[in-house]
Amino acid sequence: MSYRNITFFSRFESDILADRKTITIRDQSESHFQPGEILTVARNEDDQYFCHIRVNAVTPIHFDALNEQHAVQENMTLEELKSVIQTIYPGQNEFVVIDFTRLDVTGNVAATNS
Numbered sequence: 001m002s003y004r005n006i007t008f009f010s011r012f013e014s015d016i017l018a019d020r021k022t023i024t025i026r027d028q029s030e031s032h033f034q035p036g037e038i039l040t041v042a043r044n045e046d047d048q049y050f051c052h053i054r055v056n057a058v059t060p061i062h063f064d065a066l067n068e069q070h071a072v073q074e075n076m077t078l079e080e081l082k083s084v085i086q087t088i089y090p091g092q093n094e095f096v097v098i099d100f101t102r103l104d105v106t107g108n109v110a111a112t113n114s
């Protein structure tokens with residue numbers, strides 16, 4: 001079976017593999033993912049595969065509505081999160097929050113609390 005792809009910057013890889021990062025905030029160009037969909041995850045810099053994730057929810061959000069809960073789910077402070085998003089997407093305000101669960105190599109949910 002083939003899955004759609006998503007990439008993350010390599011600096012996020014360790015947090016994703018440790019289940020410390022369980023959301024990603026993307027612009028409209030990546031708002032097409034669907035709840036229940038399984039995605040193949042690779043590093044943005046070298047396209048190296050590193051895991052699969054299951055999409056739990058895709059929720060529109062304005063930049064100004066980002067809050068502490070999002071920051072916790074990104075394993076960042078809110079200040080860091082807003083800075084990261086403004087750097088990746090300069091001048092943009094409309095995003096989606098993609099809530100995801102990492103899958104283990106057998107395709108099962110990896111974390112025990114999901």
Ligand SMILES: CC(=O)Nc1cc[nH]c(=O)n1
Binds near residue numbers: 009025026044088
């Ligand atoms: C490659 C890329 O855009 N990666 C991003 C963007 C926003 N959030 C995130 O976790 N990763």
